[in-house]
Amino acid sequence: MRVLHLCVNGDRLEVAAPPHWTLLEVLRYKLGLTGSKQGCDKGDCGACTVLVDGKPVLACLTLAALSEGREITTIEGLMPAHRQAGGEGADPVQEAFDRCGALQCGFCQPGMMLSARALLNDNPTPSPAEIKHALSGNLCRCTGYTQIVQAVELCVAESTSKKPRSPAWAPGVNPWSRAEPASGGQD
Amino acid sequence: MKSFELVMPKTLDEAIAALPESGQPTERVRVLAGGQDLLGEMKESLVTPERVVNLKTVPGIEGHEPTAEGGLRIGALTRLIDLERDEGLQGSHPMLVEAAAAVATPQIRSMGTLGGNLCQRPRCFYYRNPHSPCLKKGGTECFSYGGLNKYNAILGGGPSYIVHPSDVAPALVSYDAVFTLLGPAGEREVPADSFFTLPSSGEVTRENVLAANEIVTAVTLPAGREAWKATYLKVRERDSFDFALSAVALALKMNGDLIEQARLTLGGVAPKPWRCTSTEELLVGRKIDEETCRLAGEDALRMAEPLEQNGYKVPMTQGLIRRALQALAS
Numbered sequence: 001m002r003v004l005h006l007c008v009n010g011d012r013l014e015v016a017a018p019p020h021w022t023l024l025e026v027l028r029y030k031l032g033l034t035g036s037k038q039g040c041d042k043g044d045c046g047a048c049t050v051l052v053d054g055k056p057v058l059a060c061l062t063l064a065a066l067s068e069g070r071e072i073t074t075i076e077g078l079m080p081a082h083r084q085a086g087g088e089g090a091d092p093v094q095e096a097f098d099r100c101g102a103l104q105c106g107f108c109q110p111g112m113m114l115s116a117r118a119l120l121n122d123n124p125t126p127s128p129a130e131i132k133h134a135l136s137g138n139l140c141r142c143t144g145y146t147q148i149v150q151a152v153e154l155c156v157a158e159s160t161s162k163k164p165r166s167p168a169w170a171p172g173v174n175p176w177s178r179a180e181p182a183s184g185g186q187d
Numbered sequence: 188m189k190s191f192e193l194v195m196p197k198t199l200d201e202a203i204a205a206l207p208e209s210g211q212p213t214e215r216v217r218v219l220a221g222g223q224d225l226l227g228e229m230k231e232s233l234v235t236p237e238r239v240v241n242l243k244t245v246p247g248i249e250g251h252e253p254t255a256e257g258g259l260r261i262g263a264l265t266r267l268i269d270l271e272r273d274e275g276l277q278g279s280h281p282m283l284v285e286a287a288a289a290v291a292t293p294q295i296r297s298m299g300t301l302g303g304n305l306c307q308r309p310r311c312f313y314y315r316n317p318h319s320p321c322l323k324k325g326g327t328e329c330f331s332y333g334g335l336n337k338y339n340a341i342l343g344g345g346p347s348y349i350v351h352p353s354d355v356a357p358a359l360v361s362y363d364a365v366f367t368l369l370g371p372a373g374e375r376e377v378p379a380d381s382f383f384t385l386p387s388s389g390e391v392t393r394e395n396v397l398a399a400n401e402i403v404t405a406v407t408l409p410a411g412r413e414a415w416k417a418t419y420l421k422v423r424e425r426d427s428f429d430f431a432l433s434a435v436a437l438a439l440k441m442n443g444d445l446i447e448q449a450r451l452t453l454g455g456v457a458p459k460p461w462r463c464t465s466t467e468e469l470l471v472g473r474k475i476d477e478e479t480c481r482l483a484g485e486d487a488l489r490m491a492e493p494l495e496q497n498g499y500k501v502p503m504t505q506g507l508i509r510r511a512l513q514a515l516a517s
Contacts, residue, residue: 019189019190019191019193020188020189020191020193020194020229022188022226041230042227042230042231043223043226043227043291043294046292046294048235049294052297055268055297056293056294056297057297058223058294058295058296060226061222061223061226061227061298062222062298063193063219063222063228064243065193065224066241077308082436086514094345113370115293115294118293132427133293134293136292136293136428137291137292137293137294137295137426137427137428164317
């Protein structure tokens with residue numbers, strides 16, 4: 001065991017863990033932060049994605065002992081950080097995922113949303129291709145990719161006050177946009 | 188993952204001192220840089236080190252600086268994402284940037300390092316399966332030869348048929364890079380092309396000449412490569428992220444329309460980055476036209492000996508060579 005000094009979602013924590021434990025294991029099984037998912041546990045799926053100093057990394061392939069002195073952000077920290085910065089409600093990424101129905105089972109969502117948040121922090125106006133590139137390390141086995149990318153696109157459009165692109169099945173309108181409420185019966 | 192002693196050296200000398208001395212068992216110690224390959228190997232119990240030496244606490248082996256000779260020295264602990272996003276490198280050494288960007292996922296490039304990418308172990312199904320006692324793990328047989336070999340070598344295979352998994356390595360071979368290796372006796376410089384070994388010429392359980400008590404500390408690109416045209420092209424089965432089915436690292440020094448010098452290295456098709464020296468000679472003095480593309484593809488794959496399931500790699504690689512030449516012609 002060694003005592004680790006971690007900074008998780010702005011909280012400075014002391015936690016005892018064996019030297020071979022990954023950051024994911026410490027987050028889930030010592031700190032109770034189960035939003036970061038243990039999927040493949042070997043770097044294929046991206047479900048364990050967290051932000052370390054603002055960059056998306058795989059918590060399953062990061063030793064907790066090497067995360068000392070870094071700012072770690074998990075999905076649990078997105079909304080508090082957004083509110084602390086003066087925002088209302090959830091982080092705009094979470095909010096857009098919610099409105100767009102960008103999830104089925106939800107297992108990939110924490111990782112997806114953190115990859116999207118890291119992208120938007122670096123590049124507030126990414127192209128659809130850049131969005132796909134940034135999310136390329138997050139697998140969704142429900143294959144809900146279309147609405148996931150659309151959620152990030154909507155988030156970008158609303159943050160820059162641009163008209164959001166329409167999904168193919170609703171030409172001319174974006175049924176999820178706050179500015180253009182859905183006129184049809186589509187959820 | 189089995190428990191281990193985690194060593195946090197403050198200097199390179201301390202790191203070297205934590206590695207096994209000559210004659211000691213080498214399997215008990217592993218060097219950790221980004222850890223993106225090593226932790227996967229440890230989780231599968233392919234390696235079970237008693238000691239892990241963390242290089243991230245060692246200062247001075249990240250970033251890049253010009254050398255006195257006009258080249259560029261890049262620290263081995265430089266993260267792949269920092270190569271990918273380096274605007275200076277994008278202009279001066281685009282092939283290295285393209286290769287770094289082709290590695291795995293944004294998450295893995297955020298942690299993965301240049302040196303770690305060069306020293307990563309093979310991805311062969313039989314090697315990665317903890318229950319398969321294959322040749323690479325000290326067993327007696329390469330199961331891919333008569334088994335599942337869709338992703339295995341078509342060039343330089345035997346007695347093991349792995350392919351080298353690195354994207355960055357073929358680009359560095361085509362840039363004539365030199366690797367700096369540090370050991371107890373000091374530094375030695377090894378050209379990229381000589382760093383990687385074939386299973387038939389080196390130890391079959393290793394892919395390079397790095398000794399167990401050595402660390403790759405830097406990669407140096409020679410002067411003048413800014414004036415070459417170069418590109419790295421990669422084909423993957425899954426486009427979002429995957430290892431290469433085939434890859435081409437092509438660098439050309441042009442004189443007007445004519446090729447004055449060429450470097451062609453293939454990835455994903457051989458147990459090491461596969462330098463095509465005869466094709467490089469064939470290209471010299473030629474224009475990039477249809478006949479040149481055809482001849483280069485034929486020559487580079489002349490020695491190919493596909494296994495039962497990977498014959499597709501021959502036309503795929505020839506197509507990639509054609510695309511790389513055409514990309515550099517425009």
